[in-house]
Amino acid sequence: MPKHPGLIALLIQAMALTLTGVLAVAQTAFTLSLFEWSIVQGVMAGIVSHATRMPFWWILIHLAFAPLIIIALTLDISPAWYLAGFIGLLSIYGKSFKTQVPLYLSSIKANQALESLLPKQEQFSFIDLGSGCGGFLTHLAQTCKNGLFCGVESAPMPFIIGKLRSLFNPNCVMRWGNFWKQDFSQYDVVYAYLSPVPMTLLWQKAKREMRPGSLLISNTFIIPGVPPHQSIKLNDFSNSTLYLWKI
Numbered sequence: 001m002p003k004h005p006g007l008i009a010l011l012i013q014a015m016a017l018t019l020t021g022v023l024a025v026a027q028t029a030f031t032l033s034l035f036e037w038s039i040v041q042g043v044m045a046g047i048v049s050h051a052t053r054m055p056f057w058w059i060l061i062h063l064a065f066a067p068l069i070i071i072a073l074t075l076d077i078s079p080a081w082y083l084a085g086f087i088g089l090l091s092i093y094g095k096s097f098k099t100q101v102p103l104y105l106s107s108i109k110a111n112q113a114l115e116s117l118l119p120k121q122e123q124f125s126f127i128d129l130g131s132g133c134g135g136f137l138t139h140l141a142q143t144c145k146n147g148l149f150c151g152v153e154s155a156p157m158p159f160i161i162g163k164l165r166s167l168f169n170p171n172c173v174m175r176w177g178n179f180w181k182q183d184f185s186q187y188d189v190v191y192a193y194l195s196p197v198p199m200t201l202l203w204q205k206a207k208r209e210m211r212p213g214s215l216l217i218s219n220t221f222i223i224p225g226v227p228p229h230q231s232i233k234l235n236d237f238s239n240s241t242l243y244l245w246k247i
């Protein structure tokens with residue numbers, strides 16, 4: 001059984017499609033329309049995803065996936081729009097398949113909390129691992145002029161948006177690439193808003209590379225088995241928490 005949720009989902013869809021196909025051909029008791037068969041396929045996929053303990057939102061996706069394809073096929077929409085939508089999504093979320101870190105943005109409350117934590121006078125360097133569209137970082141660069149801010153982003157579309165934003169902020173640079181290849185020893189503060197998946201690896205890299213006295217901050221996601229030195233509840237829309245580890 002594959003471990004990646006995307007592959008498990010693909011397998012479940014293929015399994016439900018095969019079962020529905022066999023049922024449609026083998027039985028003669030019911031005559032269902034294509035849309036009705038797609039609902040049968042969706043229900044089967046939903047049941048299997050529930051049985052394999054996929055999160056609730058995956059079950060909803062499985063239920064709706066095939067019926068939505070059939071509905072979309074009845075609409076008079078040029079295939080070019082689907083292609084454009086696919087390329088757009090690929091340029092934002094394509095790499096999430098591998099990294100398991102999708103794009104979602106830090107809140108204004110996270111920005112405000114960071115502003116109060118960062119040094120007021122002395123120079124410091126700050127890196128945002130996976131800087132998304134750059135809004136979080138450029139906002140900080142505007143309010144903390146004594147800091148040098150670096151963002152690294154691997155998804156093309158968010159990177160381009162972040163790069164354009166950084167052009168107006170002399171103390172902020174955006175790089176396209178993989179943050180695992182960055183040397184953390186160059187920074188006083190390392191900020192991560194990722195997902196539960198890379199947190200253990202991130203801690204190993206931080207321990208190897210970060211300088212004594214520097215600060216690792218994770219928005220929302222803990223490092224398993226490593227209690228933070230401080231946590232700050234943000235009281236924002238996702239009720240997130242900032243976790244701080246002093247190296």
Ligand SMILES: C[S@@+](CC[C@H](N)C(=O)[O-])C[C@H]1O[C@@H](n2cnc3c(N)ncnc32)[C@H](O)[C@@H]1O
Binds near residue numbers: 128131136152158
């Ligand atoms: C949850 S978003 C956070 C965006 C931004 N830092 C913020 O706080 O608003 C995580 C971002 O990390 C990017 N990302 C994930 N893995 C990466 C990697 N190995 N190298 C560079 N960027 C990565 C994703 O493309 C996504 O845009």
